[in-house]
Amino acid sequence: MSNDNDGTIGRRTPGGLRRIFDSISQMANSPWGNGPKDGDDGKGGGKKPGPRNPWVTPDPADTARGRKPRGPSALDELLRKGRGSFGGGGGSGGGGDGFDLSASARWWKWAIIAIVAIVLLFSTVHVVPPEKEGVVTRLGSYSRTVGPGVKFTLPPPFERIRLEDVRAIRTMAIGSPNATDENFVLTRDQSIVDLAYEVRWSIRDPELFIFQLAEPEDTIREVAESSMRATVANFDLVQAIGPGRVEIESQVQQRMQDLLDQYRAGVLIQGIAIRQADPPKQVDEAFKEVTAARQERESAINLARAYEQQVLEGARGQTAAFDKIYEQYKLSPGVTRRRLYYETMEAVLSKADKTIVEPRGVTPYLPLPEVQRRAAAADPAAKGGQ
Amino acid sequence: MFETLLRRPMRLLIAVLALLVLVSMTVSVVPEDKQALILRFGEIEATVNKYKKGEDFGRSGAGLVLRIPFFDNIQFIDKRILGINMERQQVLSTDQQRLQVDAFARFRITDPVRMYTAIRTEDRLQQQLATILGSSLRNELGKRTFATLLSPERGAVMDNIQVALNREARKYGAEIIDVRIKRADLPEGATLDAAYNRMRTAREQEATAIRAEGQKEAQIIRGNADGEAARIYAASYGKDPEFYDFYRAMQSYRQTFLGENSSGATSIILSPDNEYLKQFHGD
Numbered sequence: 022m023s024n025d026n027d028g029t030i031g032r033r034t035p036g037g038l039r040r041i042f043d044s045i046s047q048m049a050n051s052p053w054g055n056g057p058k059d060g061d062d063g064k065g066g067g068k069k070p071g072p073r074n075p076w077v078t079p080d081p082a083d084t085a086r087g088r089k090p091r092g093p094s095a096l097d098e099l100l101r102k103g104r105g106s107f108g109g110g111g112g113s114g115g116g117g118d119g120f121d122l123s124a125s126a127r128w129w130k131w132a133i134i135a136i137v138a139i140v141l142l143f144s145t146v147h148v149v150p151p152e153k154e155g156v157v158t159r160l161g162s163y164s165r166t167v168g169p170g171v172k173f174t175l176p177p178p179f180e181r182i183r184l185e186d187v188r189a190i191r192t193m194a195i196g197s198p199n200a201t202d203e204n205f206v207l208t209r210d211q212s213i214v215d216l217a218y219e220v221r222w223s224i225r226d227p228e229l230f231i232f233q234l235a236e237p238e239d240t241i242r243e244v245a246e247s248s249m250r251a252t253v254a255n256f257d258l259v260q261a262i263g264p265g266r267v268e269i270e271s272q273v274q275q276r277m278q279d280l281l282d283q284y285r286a287g288v289l290i291q292g293i294a295i296r297q298a299d300p301p302k303q304v305d306e307a308f309k310e311v312t313a314a315r316q317e318r319e320s321a322i323n324l325a326r327a328y329e330q331q332v333l334e335g336a337r338g339q340t341a342a343f344d345k346i347y348e349q350y351k352l353s354p355g356v357t358r359r360r361l362y363y364e365t366m367e368a369v370l371s372k373a374d375k376t377i378v379e380p381r382g383v384t385p386y387l388p389l390p391e392v393q394r395r396a397a398a399a400d401p402a403a404k405g406g407q
Numbered sequence: 408m409f410e411t412l413l414r415r416p417m418r419l420l421i422a423v424l425a426l427l428v429l430v431s432m433t434v435s436v437v438p439e440d441k442q443a444l445i446l447r448f449g450e451i452e453a454t455v456n457k458y459k460k461g462e463d464f465g466r467s468g469a470g471l472v473l474r475i476p477f478f479d480n481i482q483f484i485d486k487r488i489l490g491i492n493m494e495r496q497q498v499l500s501t502d503q504q505r506l507q508v509d510a511f512a513r514f515r516i517t518d519p520v521r522m523y524t525a526i527r528t529e530d531r532l533q534q535q536l537a538t539i540l541g542s543s544l545r546n547e548l549g550k551r552t553f554a555t556l557l558s559p560e561r562g563a564v565m566d567n568i569q570v571a572l573n574r575e576a577r578k579y580g581a582e583i584i585d586v587r588i589k590r591a592d593l594p595e596g597a598t599l600d601a602a603y604n605r606m607r608t609a610r611e612q613e614a615t616a617i618r619a620e621g622q623k624e625a626q627i628i629r630g631n632a633d634g635e636a637a638r639i640y641a642a643s644y645g646k647d648p649e650f651y652d653f654y655r656a657m658q659s660y661r662q663t664f665l666g667e668n669s670s671g672a673t674s675i676i677l678s679p680d681n682e683y684l685k686q687f688h689g690d
Contacts, residue, residue, distance in 0.1 A: 160471050161438040163464035178436065205592055211554070212606045213593070228464050232440045235487040243490070243511045247587035251561065258606070284488055284513060284584065303603045307610035314614035318621025325625035329632030336636035340643030343654060350650055358653060365657040366683045369664040373673035377684070 144176040152188035156228045157181070166228050185227035190291050193220045193238070195245055205301065206250055212258035215299045218270075220245045220277070221291040229287025241281070241288060248276040249293075262298045270295055432476035437483075439469045442519045444482040451520055452479065458486055458517050484519040485529050488584060491536045497594060498545055504553035505598050509589040512540055512572060518580030525579045532579055536572070540586070543571040556591050 149155045151169040158164055159180045167182075174180040196204030196217035206216045222241060224230045234240050252272045256265045270293040277290045300308050350357045437443045443455040456468035474481060491512040498506045514536060516522045516529070526532050547568045548556065555561065569586040576583050593599045644651040664673050677684060 158439060158469075160469075161436040161441075162467065162469035163439045165465070207591060207593070211602065212609075213599075213602060232464055233487055235485060235489045239490060240488070240513070243492075243587070243589055246589045247511070250588065250590055254561065280585065286488075300606065301603065304606045304610065307607040307614075310614045311610050311617065314617040314621075318617050318624070321621040321625040322628065325628035325632075329628050329635075332632045332636045333639070336639040340639050343643050343651070346654065347647060347650060350647075354650075358650075361654070361657050362682075365660050369660050369673075370675060370683070372665060373675045376674065376676045377679060 141176055145173055147172045147174060147182050147184075149184060152186055153184045154187045154227050155182045155184050156231055158183075163228055163232065166226075183227075183231060185224055185230060187224045187227055190221050190223050193222070193242060193245070194218075194296075195220065195242065195249070196297070206253045206261075208253055208256055208258045208261050210257045213301050214253065214258055214261045215297065215301050216249065216253070216295065217297040218245075218249065218293055218295045220293055223289050223291055224287060225289040226287030229285050233285050233287065237286065237288070240284065240286065241277075244277050244280050245273070245293075248273045248280065252276060258300070262300060266295050266298060269293075429476065433473055435472050435474060435481050437469050437472050439464055439467065440485065440487045441469075441483045442486045442516065443472060444484065444519055444523055445472070445474055446480040446482055447475070447478055449480075451523065454519055456486065457519060458515060482523060484516055484522060486515070488513050488515050489529060489533065490514075491533055491540055493537050493540050493544070496541055496544060498548040500548060500551055500553040500556065502552045502554075505594050506548070506553065506556065507590070507592045507594050508544060508548065509591075510540060510544055510568075510587065511589050512536065512569075512586045513584040514576060514581045515584060516580055517582045521578075521580030523580075532581060535579065536576060536581065536583075539575045540568075540572055543568050543575075547571065556588070561588065 147155060147167075149167060149169045149172055153169065155167045155172060156163070157167060157172075157174055157180055159175070160178070164180065172182070174182050194217070196215075204216050205213045208214055220241065230237060249269075252269050253261055255272075256269060261269065273293045274290050277293075281288045281290065299305070346357075346361075435443070437456045439456075442457055445452045445455065455472045456470075459467070472481070491514060493510045493512075496508050496510075498508050500506060516532070522532060526535060547564055551564060555564065565586050565588065569583055572586060573583045593602050644655075679687060
């Protein structure tokens, strides 16, 4: 390294590096490191104008230094203060309150200003997202609630902003649909129902929500449980597990809202959803039996209806047939009657064994065993035919 | 003097820091959700941001408060609604029903001075109130029957408990806002089993009733059908009973001798006098 190098580096490097460089050279106490400093200090920028302070743009300080090398201006003092505050120990090793010290201190001044500006920017300008609202407190006291958009506040500790999501609908599950975890509720008829439900809520007034309740979530949960139990206690078991659910849900919602409004909690109950309302496992069997009995009743009724249909249709069919024939019969009673008689007898007698017995003087011998034998013979034949 | 300070940055810094410390010791921020007591040597000097009913936020006493460093001490007390959670209690109702009761109460500290002198911290107050809540719950529920705990009258019970609890709470500078039974369950064991048994028998009774009702309805339907069929038959056949007799006899013969259900061969012994054989004589 050489002095020339030192100069070029000084020209290009950012202040931080330059400062480190300086302190290194001070510690090393090398002639090329210390020389320029002492010279600068003494001559007030005569020998090496280039590397002296090329990284600091503002001229007024430079000129001030040029004019009054010994009597430092207020600005210089400030810079010196900055330097001193940063590394009092490091500075002592070098050459006291040299020009380079104030130069790097000046850089620190700007850095501090920049940091302060950034901090101020971040702490005073707030982008409130569309789903949120910001509650601003001024010295602890509630000041205002601001809606979405870019909002300005004083920096802390004067004003603080706390954002709360007022659009989100939060869900809180009470009880569990898993069979292991039971949440028994007593009904009006002193039966027990296993309930699992969800409460959906959102923040209506963020300032109330923040300032009123110590434990908002716990409060909502407890209010939900209490309301649910109080409501279910007005319903019979059969209603609670079946048709009464919707009614229970709306009553619980109403009850919760009333209570929370009474607390001024700033919470809006969006809805209650009963996910499960079952009788306990121990009596489940009996409930299933009721269902089975209901189905049995239905099936008995169905069978009866089938019978009814069969009987009625049969009656209608038979009477319709009779009516038709009777119509014809009335037109010519004698012929129809005889025709029917002969047709029937023909059909009947043609399939039967016939024996004609002269009644007078003949003692009929009926070979009954023979008849039975023949009948028996005919039976398997008939069966085989089928 | 200022000049001297400027010449010596470290001193300026120290001075600034000292000032900050001093400010932080003299000025305190009382937030909206806290009440503050200013204690001078342990004596309560002033209260700040004390709870007032129905006040609006922003118009309360929250804000900056000054105090004398080293002499004054500031004590914050919660201003929000706090909860008491009672341990689950077993309560015996007048009809000797055992009940497991969970209750909660909401309260807030309305008189921070009294609260501070009586019990110092919110935590201890919460514990104290939980104990009181438990005993007043037992007292009140012990006077009731089991059924009232489930009925709308429960509201009155809770009001009584709230009054009793409030009387105690006021001694601690607190106000009870609400007392609720969270859960009132039958305890495990005999009571619960008895309840299950009752539920089961009730269901069984219902099942039996439903079955019987099904039988009844089926019978009625069948009876109605039979009656209706009889009416249809009568309306039709009644037009000529004599012909019906003949017609039905013919049907019956066919059914008997030819029908699918008739089994075995039929042997018929006829007399020549038979109506069918009338023409057989040839006369």
